[in-house]
Amino acid sequence: MSCDSAFHWTSAARTDVGPVRSRNEDAYLVQPERGLWAVADGMGGHAFGDLASRAVVDALAALPPPLDLADFIASARAGLSHVNQALRSSALERHVPVIGSTVVALLACGRDTASLWAGDSRIYLYRQGRLQQLTRDHSQAEELRARGADAAAAAVGSNMITRAIGASDTIEFDVAPLAVRDGDVFLLCSDGLSNPVDEQSIATVLANADCERAAQELIAMALASGGRDNVTAVVVHAEDLSADRTMINPAL
Numbered sequence: 001m002s003c004d005s006a007f008h009w010t011s012a013a014r015t016d017v018g019p020v021r022s023r024n025e026d027a028y029l030v031q032p033e034r035g036l037w038a039v040a041d042g043m044g045g046h047a048f049g050d051l052a053s054r055a056v057v058d059a060l061a062a063l064p065p066p067l068d069l070a071d072f073i074a075s076a077r078a079g080l081s082h083v084n085q086a087l088r089s090s091a092l093e094r095h096v097p098v099i100g101s102t103v104v105a106l107l108a109c110g111r112d113t114a115s116l117w118a119g120d121s122r123i124y125l126y127r128q129g130r131l132q133q134l135t136r137d138h139s140q141a142e143e144l145r146a147r148g149a150d151a152a153a154a155a156v157g158s159n160m161i162t163r164a165i166g167a168s169d170t171i172e173f174d175v176a177p178l179a180v181r182d183g184d185v186f187l188l189c190s191d192g193l194s195n196p197v198d199e200q201s202i203a204t205v206l207a208n209a210d211c212e213r214a215a216q217e218l219i220a221m222a223l224a225s226g227g228r229d230n231v232t233a234v235v236v237h238a239e240d241l242s243a244d245r246t247m248i249n250p251a252l
Contacts, residue, residue, distance in 0.1 A: 003066050003109035005035055007180055008239040012211035014219045015232040018192060025049035025101075026190050026232040029057040035072075035108030036060060037234050039121050041190040043100040043164055052087055052101035052166055059083045060105060069109035069177070076105060076116055077173055080165060087166030100166030103173075104135060104188055106236060108180070115176045119164045122194050124202060125178070126185040131203035134176050134186075138163035182240035185209050192231030193222045211235040 009032040017024040025042030027050070040056035042049025059079040066072035080103060091099045102119025115123045120137040139161045165171055185206045197218065205217045218233040 003035060003068065003072065005108060006111045006241060007108070007182075008241055009033075009035065009108065009236060010211050010239070011037060011234060011236040012215045013232070013234040014215040015230070016219050016223065018228055018230050019223065020228045021230055023050055024230045025053055026192070026230040027053035027057045027101075028188075028232050028234050029060055029105075030234060031061065032236070034065075035113075036063070036105070037186075037188055037236055038103060038105040039188045039190055039232050039234055040104075040165075041102040041119065041121050041192075041230070041232070043098065043102070043161075043167075047094065047096040048090070048099045049101065051090075052099050055083050055086065056080065056101050056103045056165055060103075066107075066109060069107065069112050069114055072107045072109050073114050073116060073175055076107060080118075080173065081171060084165045084171040088169060091166065098167055100164040102161065102164050102190070106186055106188060108238075111180055113178050113180055113186075115178070116173050118171060118173050120161050120191050120194075122187075122189055122191075124187040124189075124199075124206075126187070126203060126206035127181060127183070129203075129207070131199050131206070133199075134178065136174065137161075138174075180238050180240075182238065182243045183209065184238040185211075185214075186236040186238075187214075187218070188234040188236070189218070190230060190232045192227055192229035193218055193233055195229070196225035196227035197221050206235070209237050211237050 029038040040053035042053040102121045104117040104121040222231040
């Protein structure tokens, strides 16, 4: 078996430091030829967040060619677990409480994908006019909403995450598999985009399936909507190479 893709993948990425912070603690990875994309958000307020996010994407970039999707997922988990241990050790050596980062990765193999994540960076899917969030935030607010405590979730705010690489001695990753369809558009983003930009606006931008334009517009919308954080967008488009694209001449 192999991960030779039945799809032609195109993608684009943009990131911006935002209007407040002095450095960009977001990092991203775009490797359509390998079926691999990622966004990492260094934990705001902690030292060396930019180093943490870079370590995350570097580890994913160094993964060996996978045999199949299960192998891809296992390799990603193992590589990121090594980063978790390295960041824990680095924090001890530097005498700081935490050096950490969220991660969200899209892994593609054959006709299937998997979303893998820890933290509140997200993956959205735009398919046939509908936007769907594929990931579920690891945050206090999300846990409260899951229990029906919407008012408490609003009071907590959106920036209290409950899981991140480097935050504890062990790290767990959630994984969501998905069969790809022709025309699917994925968005990987940090919370600097998902917080200030509503889902209807995201869907409108992704509808044109132009990755470069969509990435630029989403960053601009986040900044124009009052976003103050670092903001990163990776837009990915899947084209099925086996799809029947026979055109019918309406004049006939």
